[in-house]
Amino acid sequence: MSGISRRKLMTSGLAAAAGVASLAAADRIAKKFGLIPPDHGGLYGPGETLTYAAQRLLTRHTLAREFPRSMISKSPFRNETAPPTKEFLAHQAVGFADWRLTVDGMVAHPLSLSIADLRAMERRSQITEVVCEEGWSYVAEWIGTPLHSVLQEAGVAPEARYVAYFSFQKDWWDSVDMADALHPQTFLTWGMNDGDLPVGFGGPLRLRVPRQLGYKSVKYVTRLTVTDSMKKFGKGLGSASPEGGYAWYAGI
Amino acid sequence: MAQLPGTCAMLRAMATTVAPAATRTPRHAALVRVTHWIAAAAFLALLVTGFEIVISHPRFYWGETGNVNMKPLFTIPIPASRDTVPTGYKYVMPDQNGWSRYLHFEAAWVFVLTGVLYGIWGFGTGHFRKNLLPARADRRWGAIWTRVARYLKRAPPDAGEASAYNVLQRLTYLAVIFVLVPLTILTGLALSPSFNSAVPEIVNGFGGRQSARTLHFFLSWALLFFVVAHVMMVAVSGFRVRMRAMITGRSVASAQENAGERE
Numbered sequence: 001m002s003g004i005s006r007r008k009l010m011t012s013g014l015a016a017a018a019g020v021a022s023l024a025a026a027d028r029i030a031k032k033f034g035l036i037p038p039d040h041g042g043l044y045g046p047g048e049t050l051t052y053a054a055q056r057l058l059t060r061h062t063l064a065r066e067f068p069r070s071m072i073s074k075s076p077f078r079n080e081t082a083p084p085t086k087e088f089l090a091h092q093a094v095g096f097a098d099w100r101l102t103v104d105g106m107v108a109h110p111l112s113l114s115i116a117d118l119r120a121m122e123r124r125s126q127i128t129e130v131v132c133e134e135g136w137s138y139v140a141e142w143i144g145t146p147l148h149s150v151l152q153e154a155g156v157a158p159e160a161r162y163v164a165y166f167s168f169q170k171d172w173w174d175s176v177d178m179a180d181a182l183h184p185q186t187f188l189t190w191g192m193n194d195g196d197l198p199v200g201f202g203g204p205l206r207l208r209v210p211r212q213l214g215y216k217s218v219k220y221v222t223r224l225t226v227t228d229s230m231k232k233f234g235k236g237l238g239s240a241s242p243e244g245g246y247a248w249y250a251g252i
Numbered sequence: 253m254a255q256l257p258g259t260c261a262m263l264r265a266m267a268t269t270v271a272p273a274a275t276r277t278p279r280h281a282a283l284v285r286v287t288h289w290i291a292a293a294a295f296l297a298l299l300v301t302g303f304e305i306v307i308s309h310p311r312f313y314w315g316e317t318g319n320v321n322m323k324p325l326f327t328i329p330i331p332a333s334r335d336t337v338p339t340g341y342k343y344v345m346p347d348q349n350g351w352s353r354y355l356h357f358e359a360a361w362v363f364v365l366t367g368v369l370y371g372i373w374g375f376g377t378g379h380f381r382k383n384l385l386p387a388r389a390d391r392r393w394g395a396i397w398t399r400v401a402r403y404l405k406r407a408p409p410d411a412g413e414a415s416a417y418n419v420l421q422r423l424t425y426l427a428v429i430f431v432l433v434p435l436t437i438l439t440g441l442a443l444s445p446s447f448n449s450a451v452p453e454i455v456n457g458f459g460g461r462q463s464a465r466t467l468h469f470f471l472s473w474a475l476l477f478f479v480v481a482h483v484m485m486v487a488v489s490g491f492r493v494r495m496r497a498m499i500t501g502r503s504v505a506s507a508q509e510n511a512g513e514r515e
Contacts, residue, residue: 005282012283043354044351044354044358046361047355047357047361048354048357048358050361051361055444055450058447058450059446059447062446062450064448065448065452065456067316073322075322077319077320077321079336129316129317129445129461131445133349133353134309134349135308135309135465136318136320137316137319137462138319210445211446213445245351245354246349246353247350251444251445252357252441252446
């Protein structure tokens with residue numbers, strides 16, 4: 001090896017050292033500004049953290065694309081969910097009149113809301129696209145109560161960092177950070193295309209998170225928990241998805 | 253055998269001087285070699301995981317939306333990893349999307365950051381201008397056709413080609429680096445609902461989400477075609493010489509030695 005290669009080797013070494021140092025600095029900044037996702041560990045943690053941090057910085061207040069009414073899909077598709085339990089069928093038999101959404105955790109006033117209560121609150125609609133991680137998509141009108149309205153009524157503590165949400169189906173739960181929880185397009189959805197939200201699409205209540213892939217829009221929501229850390233939930237990875245191998249953050 | 257316009261995805265540099273015979277001349281700069289191999293590894297990861305993700309829905313559409321209730325533009329005749337997709341096959345492949353998606357985006361970051369480093373270095377050092385931009389005399393159809401004819405006739409490479417790229421190689425590398433790769437990245441980003449909320453112009457510019465997905469698929473094939481051609485050209489033009497050049501940075505400039513390696 002000649003002297004030139006040695007010099008280049010040293011330059012590369014210095015560049016690598018500088019890279020490591022800036023990574024350490026970036027780590028401190030990221031922790032301070034909430035740019036680290038709950039599933040930041042392991043082999044894929046660095047990539048996941050970069051994606052989440054970059055998208056959070058780029059998209060904190062941006063709005064998902066909305067479409068004209070003419071673009072609503074004539075035949076939307078939905079993935080099958082587990083067959084309804086006896087308890088769910090009992091709810092369905094009475095038109096979900098007894099369905100409750102509880103709001104607890106770091107809130108001043110824990111709530112227990114019926115679908116009718118939600119309908120009596122702020123009503124909003126959006127025509128947005130549901131995008132599945134598999135690749136397919138459809139556009140629909142989603143009608144519901146903005147999550148921020150419900151959170152406002154409950155009085156969220158300033159230290160809150162995540163809202164965890166749970167499905168009627170056991171083992172199906174997820175969470176979003178406050179940027180998505182307070183986002184104007186994040187709805188507790190009870191209507192679709194001018195009608196009630198069909199059971200197949202998550203009725204009676206689905207949390208719509210239109211800036212993330214479909215699997216973040218959990219169906220049959222029964223409970224919201226406001227928290228400052230996802231460590232206490234499940235395996236501490238933020239949602240059921242990472243426990244099944246899927247990323248917590250689904251903005252891409 | 254002649255050397256064709258092959259190319260590596262991101263990085264390659266070469267000395268511009270022709271050295272005297274039988275000396276080992278500098279061929280590729282250290283940064284080019286390091287970024288070349290990192291990009292190659294990242295591309296392989298992107299390719300494998302990308303194909304894996306396609307298996308979950310091997311149907312392609314044009315426009316904004318597309319799902320199994322809609323008519324596809326085309327389908328790939330392979331079994332799917334979801335039982336909801338009608339493929340004609342009686343069995344369903346195992347779902348590997350979780351780690352595939354994690355790795356796809358992690359590899360994309362490696363590829364993009366490596367590419368940014370290479371791009372800054374390439375502009376800063378004049379690498380693109382000196383080594384990839386065709387010489388003024390070559391920027392005409394005549395020069396390009398002459399080179400195409402040489403390949404078709406399988407004429408041996410001329411003296412300058414041991415240490416510098418010819419016009420076809422330069423145009424190919426430029427097209428990959430400045431057209432194919434950026435378009436692949438942009439069509440990939442256009443599949444991110446969050447990115448699309450920040451920059452809707454990109455996904456809308458591609459004609460909608462499903463169009464972007466279809467274009468991403470074809471661009472990936474174009475990149476794969478390039479990589480296969482690149483590796484084939486390396487193989488037929490002297491595998492050991494060219495691998496040595498991209499690993500150690502040194503090339504054997506002697507025509508005889510090159511010829512020896514090729515035979």
